[in-house]
Each structure stands twice: as C-alpha cells, then as structure tokens.
Amino acid sequence: MIPVISVVGRSNSGKTTYLEKLIAVMKQRGYKVAVIKHHHQDFEMDQTGKDTWRHAQAGADVVCLTSPHKMALIKKSEQEVPLNQVIQLIRDVDIIFTEGYKQEKKAKIEIYRQAAGHDPLGVKTELLAVAADTVIYDAIPHFSLEEPAAMADFLEASVLKSK
Numbered sequence: 001m002i003p004v005i006s007v008v009g010r011s012n013s014g015k016t017t018y019l020e021k022l023i024a025v026m027k028q029r030g031y032k033v034a035v036i037k038h039h040h041q042d043f044e045m046d047q048t049g050k051d052t053w054r055h056a057q058a059g060a061d062v063v064c065l066t067s068p069h070k071m072a073l074i075k076k077s078e079q080e081v082p083l084n085q086v087i088q089l090i091r092d093v094d095i096i097f098t099e100g101y102k103q104e105k106k107a108k109i110e111i112y113r114q115a116a117g118h119d120p121l122g123v124k125t126e127l128l129a130v131a132a133d134t135v136i137y138d139a140i141p142h143f144s145l146e147e148p149a150a151m152a153d154f155l156e157a158s159v160l161k162s163k
Contacts (some may be wrong), residue, residue, distance in 0.1 A: 002034075004087060005128065006098040009111035011116035014145060015099050017133055019110050021148040023097070031151065031160070032093040036086055038100030046074065085133045095160065107159070112136055113145065129154060 007022075009015050019035070026033050046053040052063045052074070062075045083104050090096055098106065105126055112120050112132035120136045129141040133152055138140075143151045 002090065002093060002096050003086070003160065004096045004098065004106050005155070006101045006104060006106045006108045007111060008100065008102045008108050010116060010121065012116050013111045014113050014116075015087060015111045015116065018148065019099055020146060022151055024150040025148045026095065026155075029156075031095060034093040034096045036083070036090075036096065036098045036101075038083075057126060076152070094121045095155070110136075111145070123161060126156070 009016050021033065023033050046056060046063070052065050054064050056074065056076075062073065064074075065072045075111055083098065083101055087096060098104075102121065107128045108124065108126050109113050109128055110121055110130045110132070112130060112134075114132075114134055120130075120132075123137050123140065127137075127140055129143060129151065130136060131139075131143045131145050131148075141154060143154065147162070
C-alpha cells in the first residue's frame, strides 16, 4: 500500500510552498511522488477554447488528454469523490502527499507560521509531524519550514522504511 501523508494547516500557512520544497527533496532522493490537492470550490483545469475544453462544453462526462509525457483526466461528478477513491487511481509511486483534507483520517504534517496570525489546528491522533517557525506541540516531532530535508529524513525513517 502506498503511504499517504496529508499536508494540512490554516489558510496562508505556507502549505503549498512547503510541499513544493518537500517534493523536490523527495525527487532528488529518487522517490516517485504523487500529490492530490483538495479544493473547496469548483475549478477549471482546461483552457478556454482548447479542444478538451470544447469537448467538455459539448457535454462529455469524461475528457482525457494524453501525450508522450503526460496524461490528464477530467471527470464530472455529482458530488466530491472521496479521497480513498482518488488514491485508488494512483499507481507506481512511492508516496502520496495530499494538500488539505484536514478532516480525513490520514497521517498528517501540520504547517504553521506565527506570522499568518492563526491558531494551530490542534493535536489529532493522526498528526505525524509539524513544520513550523516555532514549536507548537511538545510531544510531536517538529521541523523547520526552511529545512524540508530533515522532514524527508523523518519520512524515510518512519513511513518509507519498508521501501
């Protein structure tokens, strides 16, 4: 089973920025990485006027775009697809990071910046580690926002050790 780690935090805490850095470190170490981004509103991935956009506008329920280097699948749904169903679509990677999904029962890394002016999310049983500019929970491993390599070391030792 592919390990799933949810990167969570309040709005503007730096989740995307930290995840970008962590992904880069994991890739440098030879890992295959997938990311699932949770968005609370509707979104458009396709560019207006392009063929796949036109297909969707014509009523296609599923539009798939492929090339020698990428594949994208856009599927209409009546309700949000549960995270576990999305995870089942991903293959051939060593680790899956999600951004968001605070309410899911998955291992989590909380991102926290004092300057953002929000309270931390609070300790949950699935909280694995924290990346922050200050220690916020005494009993949870803490890592600097500026040193994603230390978090990667931790993930290798605690989550990917069987790989």
